[in-house]
Amino acid sequence: MVKKDLSITFMGVKFPNPFCLSSSPVGNCYDMCAKAYREGWGGVVFKTIGPKHYLIDEVSPRFDALTKEAEPFVGFKNMEQIAEHSLEENLADLRRLKKEFPNQVLIASIMGSNEEDWEVLAKLVTEAGADMIELNFSCPQMTSHAMGSDVGSNPELCKKYCAAVRRSTKLPFMAKMTPNITDMCVPAIASIEGGADGIAAINTIKSIINVDLDKKVGLPIINGKSSISGYSGKAVKPVALRFIQQMKTHPQLKDVEISGIGGIETWEDAAEFILLGCKNLQVTTGIMQYGYRIVEDMKNGLMHYMDEQGVDKLEDLVGLANKNIIPAEELDRDYKVYPEINNDKCVGCGRCVISCYDGAHQAMEWDKENRRPTCNKDKCVGCLLCGLVCPVGAIKPGERVLKPGRKAKNLSKMVLQESVEKL
């Protein structure tokens, strides 16, 4: 049995492991958070608590899923706002959770509509016993423009509200960013300037994921209509990773601690966020689809990964991939790598030929008699689309050649991926 210490300190607070519920219905009340703690989550970001005067009135139904072939949940859309329970109930739940689970981390998520709201809420959750606070600057479906992602895309407001929170609490707090923006670094820097200790990213992406073709309305249908609203789940992971990498390599943000969110389901997803600089991880959609139990394999899988990597502290893995993500203009463009076809593995479907002809450079040729592909190197550009579409992983990066006129280099020393296969 592998045993590794998964504990890690984030914004000055020690977490037994980096895995947290992200603020959403998965952490809606005492019972849910207690169950999550018991099943091994390191922390909980409680469902966003709003000001007393803002009344929550949710739609029904409120979710939809993007599917692909037999895959039921590639991405997930929700139209939910913030906590439905009363402020008093939420504060009572926070108090009880901290009392009963002192060793696991409790994070309160709050959202106000003006400076006073933010100050009051920060004070209330501090008094209720939260270990840290997350400022929700990022819900894309609020019914008020003074709240949610409209705040997160306005750096002045981010800074002002962070300053307000800083005035009323000594707890560490992070600002949760919206991806509905071109450059996340701008509001992140403003938040840090306002006094935030860290950044959480990402919240959901504004989306329309399906349109009902008979009723001619987006899904989910709410009495004949629908709205643009937040997209999450596996499909948003690439977007989250990109924003996080950009922040972690920005000179003004590189030392700021980040909690990574977006499409985490497996230990592999988790490790990717860690390698790009996250010290903390949050999950919603994966839990909504599969339950809190997914944390077991995320924790165990991460321990095995640490074991393989020969590290004893999770900390030692944080940010290791950032230095290898560089501007496109700095990449090595002197060589190409041809596909290598394993004829024993090939089942003769010809998908590589179709994709190469219709989507690449007409280099993959078809031996009709033997029903096997061969690569014509005169035409091949080495894009390796063929390897991505091959259903049995029979095509992998093979012979490396220098482009004409480039300075000689040791091609065998180049670091390439071993396979392009997706399974």
Add this chain to the structure above:
Amino acid sequence: MSEKYREEYEVGFSPRLVMEEASRCLLCLDAPCSSSCPAGTDPAKFIRSLRFKNVKGAAETVRINNILGAICARVCPTERYCQAGCSRSGIDKPIEIGLIQRYITDFEDALKMDIVEVKEPNGKKVAVIGSGPAGLTAAAKLAEDGYQVTIYEKEAKAGGYLRYGIPEYRLPNQIVDKEIKRIVEMGVDIVLNTKVGEDIKIEELRKEYDAVIIAVGYSEGKMLPMFENNRKVIKAVDWLKKCKDKKGNVKVPENVLVVGGGDVAMDVVTSLKLLGCPHVTDVVYEQFSEFKASKKELENAQEQGVTIIDGYVPVAVARGGIVKFKHRVIPAELKVKADLIILAVGQSPNVENLGVELEKGEINAKGVRVPDTNVFFAGDIGHGEKTVVWGVRSGKEVAFEVKRFLGGKK
């Protein structure tokens, strides 16, 4: 011709296919698969680990719950156990749990994972009689907790019916070797060629050890009186043992008659076919509707071209190996002349000189302990079903009771 016998019949999953199969799993709430695995291997959990890309974690689950996980993966009658109530059947067909378990344990083997941790010696000694699945599991579970365990085995090699019964094409001995090696590396001592009750007295073991576990299985094939002393007749388990021992290098005659219709009979007829026997006739007491053999094994046998005749009982045997059968229901008769007659009409236990009594083939005591003694029992001679995975369950159970007994005596 013996290659076919030596090659594993069923083809294992590739990484891609195992993931496709795991993706069919519905990740059920109170997963029926897990509650119906006799050994508590917890398929719902190991399938989920695989599905969420944690194959090493899946291997840990299998191995910690079932020390013979790679064997069970190959020989469990899954249609009766884990796959029986699979929720996926509500859509199409059950998840291939045995094959998934096999993928996971093959992965464990390929990566040379060392999963089970052994505690410091606790000074207590336990003897186990018999190295079949029940004895092996009991030994491993005790060794894990620091007990010093010695297995006594009458044969030249350990494994019981895993080694000498189940044919190579279903369970290669190489797999049995690896599973046993793992248990030996945990500190279990196996003393071979030693029959308790003959080479060593059970009373001695009872004195020398803090507890003794009898796990001698159903080591003998049954005989029917009419076939006694007939030179053309051999018992199924003896014939299968010879095959497995010689890796299939045995001579098979042209025309063989097999009597019996259980899984053992299916192993015999299929082995015969794989070894190149042209004419294999199996005459079965049960009618097809009440057949005992697992569907899969029956299908394999039929695929191999075995002639199966159902509903007949042998009534007489004449000179030259002519056996006369009568139908159990309709007025019909059958005569078969064969070069070799293999009897697969059941196995029975032999507990001679072991100081215990049998009742209906099981030791006549409740639970797993002979009352007022330090003698315990497990496996086929214990209570419950007569399968490998029940042997594992019973081995776990007896180990637990022995620990309670020895801990409680202090």
